[in-house]
Amino acid sequence: MAFETIHGIVIKYSDYKESDRILSVLTVEQGFITLTARGCRKKSSQLAAACEICTYSEFVIYSRCGILNVSTASVLESFYPIREDYNKFESAEQVLHMTRILTCLTHSWDDAFKLCYHTLSYIAYTDNNPIDLELCFAVKFLKLAGYEPKLVNCVLCGKDLRREKELRFSKAMGGAMCNYCGTGSRVVAPLTLEAVRRMLNLPLTDMGKVRLPEHTRKELETIIYEYAEYNLEQTVKIREL
Ligand SMILES: [Zn+2]
Incomplete structure (x- = not known):
């Protein structure tokens, strides 16, 4: 499986299944893309903060069956105020x-x-x-x-x-x-x-x-x-x- 690192701002999301989230992200590398972040709404998830709206994050992604999935993610800028x-x-x-x-x-x-x-x-x-x-x-x-x-x-x-x-x-x-x-x-x-x-x-x-x-x-x-x-x-x- 090929992994790729991209950087983008979470523009919108919709919650999906029990703990997943579909993210709309404007990325530096590929423009506007949709990512699936599995399990990111679980309390223990390391993806949680990076998958919040209005957050600039680094995502490591992979493609499976034509869907882009998030493997790992980290916050680069949360615009916290x-x-x-x-x-x-x-x-x-x-x-x-x-x-x-x-x-x-x-x-x-x-x-x-x-x-x-x-x-x-x-x-x-x-x-x-x-x-x-x-x-x-x-x-x-x-x-x-x-x-x-x-x-x-x-x-x-x-x-x-x-x-x-x-x-x-x-x-x-x-x-x-x-x-x-x-x-x-x-x-x-x-x-x-x-x-x-x-x-x-x-x-x-x-x-x-x-x-x-x-x-x-x-x-x-x-x-x-x-x-x-x-x-x-x-x-x-x-x-x-
Ligand atoms: Zn005139």
């Missing part, structure tokens, strides 16, 4: 959900892995509002998925919007609009669009700089998830707004 803080946990769950969607939409799992890993690290180990980090993830997620909203010029007339004070945002038209073209669409503050523009280009190592004013956070949360759900045609937001 996420488990102790409900707000951090909620945002991390949202990030994992979007990561799962992203792996279905793109083959560049390398970028998806890096984005997910960095975001979870910042949620765990900084005092940033976890929703700000989650929103930064969501903006970058749209870019990687190929649905980056247009924000500099009006999507209809092409007018440069960077000095405009009255702006609109249309999920159906693919981005920002001037007040004239966007009549009937959602009103959006210039600062909110500026925040999205900056997040799109922000290096992952600078995510700790994302600190949004309350009004911007609320507005961005509404427009970004509305936009994502409309364009991806699926549920993106799992937490109540």
Whole structure:
């Protein structure tokens, strides 16, 4: 039997039989894969900690009858503070959900892995509002998925919007609009669009700089998830707004 060592983040799991678990893991080596961890829910199991959701683990795996099984596993990063803080946990769950969607939409799992890993690290180990980090993830997620909203010029007339004070945002038209073209669409503050523009280009190592004013956070949360759900045609937001 050939064994292989892989490294990945547990994105989701479902319990199976008495003590088994089916894991959905985003790996560095093979992208998104499904693993069966036999007996990992037994109290004595050495696999238990490494098979928890939102854990970055090393897995030694083998294939039998076309199913990938975990032989041994160890925790590389548990993002432990996420488990102790409900707000951090909620945002991390949202990030994992979007990561799962992203792996279905793109083959560049390398970028998806890096984005997910960095975001979870910042949620765990900084005092940033976890929703700000989650929103930064969501903006970058749209870019990687190929649905980056247009924000500099009006999507209809092409007018440069960077000095405009009255702006609109249309999920159906693919981005920002001037007040004239966007009549009937959602009103959006210039600062909110500026925040999205900056997040799109922000290096992952600078995510700790994302600190949004309350009004911007609320507005961005509404427009970004509305936009994502409309364009991806699926549920993106799992937490109540
Ligand atoms: Zn216009």
